[in-house]
Amino acid sequence: MMDTKLLGCVVLFPIQILFCILKATVRLLVPLKRKDLVADVVLITGGGRGIGRHLAKEFAKQGARKVILWGRTEKCLRETCEEIAMTGTECHYFVCDVGNREEVYQQAKVVREKVGDVTILVNNAAVVHGKTLMKSDDDALLKTQHINTLGQFWTMKAFLPRMLELCHGHVVCINSILSLSSIPGAIDYCTSKASAYAFMESLTLGLLDCPGVDCTTVLPFHTDTEMFQGMRVRFPHLFPPLHPEVVAQRTVDAVRTNTAFVVLPWTMHLLVILKSLLPQCALEEIHKFAGSYTCMNTFKGRT
């Protein structure tokens, strides 16, 4: 016999789901309240160039108290840091390879001592080797997994505990639409991004009962930076690359509105829906037609 409490839960469940759908629809139509960032210290991995650089500028522009940049190339970090400092926001940079666990823990300690507690962590750093499995050497495959996936484990272990103590924090992952729909020729990247997606999905659910600490995962389509240089899609006018400034703006807005998942552009949702509905042979035809099947043949990006 079902007890009364359980029966109540079963009856309430569909009503709760309907309420969530209604709330999400209203969120699309009504301007949302945005949290301010005046008390926030933001750390961005790979903050010296590409999307990370624009993220740093956007967080500063939208009022973050301090911005910290991590990366491997000191010159880019210094230039971005100087640019931000000129706008009046306190900015610091530290050379740190996120694929190196000891270095992450060591630099996290330095950040805490020199700058203070990080309240917004943006895991943005990534690399793409961009070859098929048989053409990739083992070291290159491992390097991508270390930077794109494991690096997020280390940064999270370094900064999340303090956010939980403070009941104030936000964890952001700049992922990729390729985490949900892979292409050939970037097997290292797609695998690492799929793994990072599962990591964020698990973390987002795991933090449900931790008030004040939220997560955002951003899944952009091809973006106009150095990362995928040479990659060619078949219909560039139909599927133009995103501008990194736009990815940065949408990310900071998602943080301020506590949005858990953002797909950019929104039309990429169709890809995800089709993927779960169509038979494999139809999906293969879509990949061939859209050119994603061969787009990495001309890839000459950088790592």
Ligand SMILES: NC(=O)c1ccc[n+]([C@@H]2O[C@H](COP(=O)([O-])OP(=O)(O)OC[C@H]3O[C@@H](n4cnc5c(N)ncnc54)[C@H](OP(=O)(O)O)[C@@H]3O)[C@@H](O)[C@H]2O)c1
């Ligand atoms: N570009 C796209 O088409 C695209 C599309 C979807 C998603 N994304 C995602 O957006 C994020 C940023 O990519 P992007 O397009 O801006 O690429 P990018 O221009 O190549 O920048 C990558 C950044 O990651 C840093 N980085 C790489 N390895 C690192 C390491 N071991 N430790 C610390 N920092 C490291 C780089 O700095 P250093 O070299 O100085 O270390 C650089 O700042 C990535 O997560 C990427 O997967 C990009």
